[in-house]
Amino acid sequence: MSNKRQKLDDNVESKFYKGLFEHESLKAIEESFKQSKPYLHCKIDQLFEDGLLRRVQKEILRSLHFTLKETDIYKVLQTGDLANLDGLPKHELEQLSSLFELRNSIYSSEFRSFISQVTGCGPLSGSKMDMSINSYQTGCHLLNHDDVIGTRRVSYILYLTDPDIPWLPKEGGALELYPVIKKGTPASEPTVSIPPQWNQFVMFTVQPGHSFHSVEEVVGTGNRLSISGWFHIPQKGEIGYDPNAGNEEDVAKSSLQQLQEEQNAEDYYTRYAVQNPQEEEIVGLTEDVLxxxxxxxxxxxxxxxxxxxxxxxxxxxxxxxxxxxxxxxxxxxxxxxxxxxxxxxxxxxxxxGIVPHGTxxxxxxxxxxxxxxxxxxxxxxxxxxxxxxxxxxxxxxxxxxxxxxxxxxxxxxxxxxxxxxxxxxxxxxxxxxxxxxxxxxxxxxxxxxxxxxxxxxxxxxxxxxxxxxxDDEEDPATYKAxxxxxxxxxxxxxxxxxxxxxxxxxxxxxxxxxxxxxxxxxxxxxxxxxxxxxxxxxxxxxxxxxxxxxxxxxxxxxxxx
Missing domain, CATH: 3.60.130.20 (Oxoglutarate/iron-dependent oxygenase, C-terminal degradation domain)
Known part of the structure; x- marks a missing residue:
């Protein structure tokens, strides 16, 4: 890595935690990422300037509507896609000015460059945004999956829990990372557990067949509020665009695809001792049977x-x-x-609360x-x-x-x-x-x-x-409710x-x-x-x-x- 300090727009840099982009900070984060297990990830304890994030949290709780969403894989309160903020009327956008500022900072060229450098994942799209706000309250959870959908390259979570009361691990809500037994098959239990904390930023590269994770059920009374989303590979017309990206034959199927694919159930049944089922004489409920x-x-x-x-x-x-x-x-x-x-x-x-894995x-x-x-x-x-x-x-x-x-x-x-x-x-x-x-x-x-x-x-x-x-035409990213x-x-x-x-x-x-x-x-x-x-x-x-x-x-x- 170059010893030169990354050049940043002063206005963008002021949004983030002081010293985040300094050489020593970058080096430490990059090394942590390279050495991480069970797959490439890292945790940044302080990402944004505290005052900005506090304003963002207040705007979210005051002005945004959350919808409870529940399927087989999750239960969570969620907002709409924050990529749509640009289309809001002026008076509504003014109520979310700090959130708009934060969103643009996350998807700025400077921060995308930071993510690319830390993860070594190559260029990231500046046009495709994928970002929402999630509120995990008592009983909410997200089960094991790998995030492998479409052009996702890096997953991230920014926590906005109570800034003045630390979140305790016993309250649940931890991000759990799973090793794999073999590519595409996660182990039954996680090896890394990351409890949420105010202004904490966690990211990992979306790795087909490897990036399995879950969100532990929240069992406390706190609000595990977070902003989460994905950075995508370059889209058509952007620097670094590869028309063949995602078409490799050896790419593992996503966890959702594996659930939906046809299974050869024929091999898993134990057959009754019958020579020809079509001609079998049915005995009925005899006295011995009863x-x-x-x-x-x-x-x-x-x-x-x-x-x-x-x-x-x-x-x-x-x-x-x-x-x-x-x-x-x-x-x-x-x-x-x-x-x-x-x-x-x-x-x-x-x-x-939750008893340990292996119970x-x-x-x-x-x-x-x-x-x-x-x-x-x-x-x-x-x-x-x-x-x-x-x-x-x-x-x-x-x-x-x-x-x-x-x-x-x-x-x-x-x-x-x-x-x-x-x-x-x-x-x-x-x-x-x-x-x-x-x-x-x-x-x-x-x-x-x-x-x-x-x-x-x-x-x-x-x-x-x-x-x-x-429905065959449904969004493949959606689990049916x-x-x-x-x-x-x-x-x-x-x-x-x-x-x-x-x-x-x-x-x-x-x-x-x-x-x-x-x-x-x-x-x-x-x-x-x-x-x-x-x-x-x-x-x-x-x-x-x-x-x-x-x-x-x-x-x-x-x-x-």
Whole structure:
């Protein structure tokens, strides 16, 4: 690096923290960036002149409107794009004069040159701005992703938390950086955590397959206010423009693309021992089958009249829910195990914020990832006698349960895959993934939580949501919201409940992140059953009498009909 001091416009330099552009400061920041792990990033403790930033904060809180935005991946209060400030009427822009000044300083040629020099990323666009204000308050979060969209080159965050009261790490809201197991696959847990502080600036280069990060849930009462955005590679007509940039064949797919791409689910099902599913003779609910099911299920759901009513409803609605599904003895055994584990891990009515990463890991419970798609714990025990989760998994895989499902849905599954899962407060979730199988799949999920009334409104997460397919013309930077765009079906986490949902091709599904303020873990036995290919006759019949999820619906709950 040259020993010459970077030449700056005096007016621009006065906006930033005194000494920021001095040679020693630049050298220290550049070295910090080069040596950083798990990928290239740096933290600048003081970026702007304090008085300017205080004026900016006051303008934001006084004059700007925040909209709550919530999808599978985030919950945050956000303003519109600050690139649009130029188009405001004069009297409105005067109310945001300091914010306008700050925005122009960030995208000035002088500061872009500073960013390029520190990061070594090459020229940056002076025409493409991408900047918004985010307010993370209690319960807000942003899950794991890599920021790889379009022409983004450098991501940045400028924090505007309370300038007079330091933000404490226990309040949450830290920026978490994840190493990768291999390119495109982040580890399940972060190795760097950066709590927010007033006037702190964090940036990292957007690195396909590497720049995975998240924002920890805010659990305190403070406002994690920040200005964030991206510097982009030069656009057409700008110095440094490369028409081939972003077209390299070896560039990793973004985390969003990976979620949306087709998966070869065929390889992941365990097949039932049947030679020819199309010609299989269905035994039905014999006495032996009912006896086997009565060992663990509520006998109410073995009543043939109830089964008939459930089947009729399912064929009309594509989904049903069974309340109080397990027998009393089985449920008591399960509750004893779940409450004991939550108490052991300080997750039962935890009042102290977010427990550390790695909480709950044992030889029988391991973390499942990768976190840009999902994170939860799965039960690995094979001891069906002593482990209630292993026992219930065996029941969901049994031939008797397969026949019971057939009596409800009138389709005999030909294979299955599933897990016993634990969603820990403050850590776990699944992001929306799409069913690519043309014949649809049968989702069967048994869920149980403690204090179910607290989960009902969905505010603490843990709900299961089915959504319509993305429009092919949608902005690829957008994760579809489970709100006005139409959740097809939303099932709050409940106590001792089984849901059966027939999911058509293209329908997306996710489990919303479980908030740290929930009274305990969300537990489930989650199975997906593979269905036989639809014959021509069945496809014609489906047009006349649709069975698969295709529009918003209300699930019918059963117990005492």
């Amino acid at each position: 006896v086997d099911l009565a060992e663990w299920m509520n006998p109410h759901y073995l009543d043939l009249k109830v089964i008939s009513q459930m089947s009729e409803k399912f064929l009309d609605e594509s989904a049903i829910q069974c309340k109080q599904f397990l027998s009393e003895a089985t449920l008591a055994r399960l509750e004893s195990a779940t409450i004991a584990l939550d108490k052991k891990d300080n997750l039962y009515e935890n009042k102290e 709950g890991v044992t030889k029988d419970w391991v973390v499942q990832g990768p976190p840009h798609q999902l994170r939860y714990m799965i039960n690995k025990s094979t001891d069906k006698n002593d482990d209630i989760f292993a026992y219930l998994r065996s029941k969901f895989e049994s031939e008797s349960f397969r026949l019971w499902l057939n009596s409800i849905v009138q389709i005999l599954p030909i294979g299955y895959r599933g897990e016993a899962r634990r969603f820990r407060p403050g850590h776990d979730y699944t992001l929306a993934t799409t069913n690519k199988r043309s014949q649809g799949v049968l989702d069967v999920t048994f869920c149980t939580v403690d204090k179910a009334a607290l989960w009902k409104d969905g505010d603490i997460g843990g709900y299961e949501c089915y959504m319509a397919p993305h 489970a709100d006005e765009d139409g959740a097809l079906l939303t099932l709050p986490a409940g106590h001792n409940e089984l849901s059966i949902v027939l999911r058509d091709e293209g329908v997306m599904r996710f489990i919303k992140y479980v908030s740290a303020k929930s009274p305990g873990s969300r537990w489930d036995i989650c199975y997906e059953y593979d269905l036989p290919d639809k014959s021509d006759d069945e496809e014609e019949q489906e047009v006349e009498n649709p069975v698969y999820i295709h529009k918003p619906l209300q699930v019918t709950s059963f117990l005492f009909i």
